[in-house]
Amino acid sequence: MSLELLHKPDMSALTSLGIGGKARVLARVGDENGLDELARFIEKEGPEVIAIGEGSNMLAGDGELNLALIQIRRSRRAGVTVSENIVRTPADIRLPGLLSVLIKMGLSGMEGLAGIPGSVGGAIAMNAGSYGTEISGTVKRVRLWTPGKGLFWKNASEMDWGYRHFDARTGEFTLVWEAELRLFPSSEEKVRTAVKETFSKKKATQPVTEKSAGCVFKNPEGFSAGKLLDEAGFRGRRLGGMAFSEMHANFLVNTGGGNAAQALELMDLARETVAERSGITLNPEVIILP
């Protein structure tokens, strides 16, 4: 089916934090044929429409949410294609899957992103990054879809990229459909080793196997949000089923039975305390819905 509608989807099943109530509707686009129907869906649903990838950077509210979600879920999986050092990838492929292809092809440039669990589309929309690598550094161009223009390619240089910031400059709802990335030729062994090293470092310092949305606050310029939270006594601080991780103070984890009210209260308390202590305002990296 080109466009599948699921009513009252459970946000806790759609997000890695595993919390949240029910959205109004989820539209799953199976292929390019579903896009005309998607434009009509957006017109009908109005402004409360948001794209969702793997939901690994989202904190969804409790209860009934006035939210219409759009997710690319190809009915027949489109694959990654490689020509020389240019990699063309669908947006709904998961980043770890893309990295496996890059390892096999011996293509370097994204090893620092190992351990980020989201989709390629979500990584572009967030300009995901770690250990000094941001996905924007490899993006040559992105194939976008908007209800007004349909599908079209846009060069990376024509869009805005910043720290966990991306703006396709379309002025309307925008879906990342696919992308072309420019990598560097290396060897399978070197890329594999670098990916393993990044992942080992993350496993040693981040609660990668727990339910989280990664770093909950952005690092303020020149500061580490994790360090500020740690110094303010938030490492391990818990409320109900939600807690700032013992392992990394900037990871909010659902230890079981957590909910959005607890998550948001903990975040507010952390922001207030850090601001009082240091005068620094922490801004969420996680997307708070709705």
Ligand SMILES: Cc1cc2nc3c(=O)[nH]c(=O)nc-3n(C[C@H](O)[C@H](O)[C@H](O)COP(=O)(O)OP(=O)(O)OC[C@H]3O[C@@H](n4cnc5c(N)ncnc54)[C@H](O)[C@@H]3O)c2cc1C
């Ligand atoms: C254990 C763990 C570790 C993490 N480590 C990191 C890290 O080191 N660095 C880092 O940057 N992040 C990290 N994250 C956060 C998260 O994985 C990234 O932000 C990821 O890129 C989000 O991808 P997603 O598909 O899950 O996006 P989602 O969470 O589904 O969405 C995130 C944003 O992207 C938009 N979006 C998603 N797909 C599309 C699309 N196709 N078109 C247009 N917009 C879209 C959404 O509307 C939303 O605004 C981590 C998360 C976890 C759980």
